[in-house]
Amino acid sequence: MPDHPDTVLTPSASAAGVAITPTSASARPRGRRRRRPLTRAGSLGLNVLSAVAGILIWWTLAKVGFNLPTPAAVAKQAGHLLADGTLEQDAMASLRRVLIGFCLGCAVAVPVGFLMGWYPVARALIEPWVQFFRTIPPLALIPLAVVLFGIDETPKIIVIFLAAFLACVIAAFQGVVSIDRTLINAARVLGAGDLTIFRRVVIPASMPYILVGMRIGLGSSWATVVAAELIAAQEGLGHRMQSAELYYDLPTIFVGIITIGILGLLMDRVLLMAERRLTVWQERR
Template identity: 75%
Template sequence: MTVVQVDTEVPTPNPPPPQRSRRGVPRLALNLISVVLGIGVWWGLSKAGFDFPTPPAVVKRGWELFADGTLEADIGASLARVLTGFVLGVVLAIPIGFLMGWYSIARGLLEPWVQFFRTIPPLAIIPLAIVLMGIGETPKIFVIFLASFLACVIATFQGVVGVEKTLINAARVLGAKDHTIFARVVVPASSPFILVGMRVGLGSSWATLVAAELIAAQQGLGFRMQNAELYYDLPTIFVGVIAIGVLGLLMDRVLLLAERRLTSWQERR
């Protein structure tokens, strides 16, 4: 008797050819293209009759201010005010945001006041700050502090109350105590909100700087711009605007880098 063997193996289809990865334009190149286009539009508007100084005129004025030490002194004064107010605001906002989000009693006591002051523009506090604190550095820093504090405390609070109940309940089932849940679950889960609040607070601090330096300042980018306004010195105003924008952008990039390092577990597009 002859046994016939039947091949039962199912032929595997040929693997699909590897797809070529689509490599887009690098982000840095796009940023550079955007900057060049923006400068080109600015230059075109100034040549078309709009009352703008040309980019070479602004560069020349910026070099003059840098050469005589004025620009460095103004940048140093403004940076000191922004950093002091911003750091104080963040340091106070994060624990208060955690208290409001974690404890219902603290939320009931503090949230009405936070929401009340959040609806008042920090610039409206300037007259009151001058009357109560004088015309020194304290009212300038206080106004900047208030702007960063309100942005960061709301973001921290939303981050804590937005933590999924499933994560907290799972930690409780595993026997974790409240302090462990807070440190291991709530803080990491709310850290993206905190860092976004810090970035928003930093932008609010720089936005408030010019008005804060209305308070009898003798140095600072905002003071220099307001002084140039009296003499219709547009190149100096543009130098101040560009300096504030560049400094704010650099500080925001630092916070963005910290956000990516501290929230590397989070999925991103």
């Protein structure tokens, strides 16, 4: 046993008889403090402080002459829209479109990304089309979708589907190709087949990538649905904002913007909660 209490023994050093250097508290680098993780209460307090500061800046800009409605005017208009059911109807219409298109896009993107990452033939066949459509903004496909499918729900859901799919499929593909091959080889040595490797190795290791892609796809879905509702819709937050623009109704426009931001933020937080549960095995720093 070493005499110094803080002596560090390495297997290679002890086996070769190499002199071992003691490490002590005095020998450790100074000047670096380990950052304490932010508690949940502290994080929530900072969130509230940030929101209050943003509202104060908004109110100040409105008072000093910027062409903005005050927070009080926007809150009053939101109350009117809630009272007559307009805001609830529009929010539910937009939320329904986003959920359908987003869920369908992610449900298709994950297996396609797995196929691209696992089978070289599938990658060679599918990746050129994925990269081709990635260069085309989903918003550019809205006129084509309207011409082909009319102005009902189908074209809106199709463009939202494409926005979510293109964001998530690349993330799933990247998750598969980034897996340490040592894990896969070890599973094969232990007798695991492709199905077991997919279930026990590929899916858990790819989950952080997939969830990041889903969060990106969620933002793209909301941007797409608003643009689609601006072009062809009879209800929805985008349609309400376009109608308010014709009458220069700034409070209603702000109500629509804030509602979209709140709904998107809540959905993103749900994905974050799912990420914490599904990647509990991952080392946190």
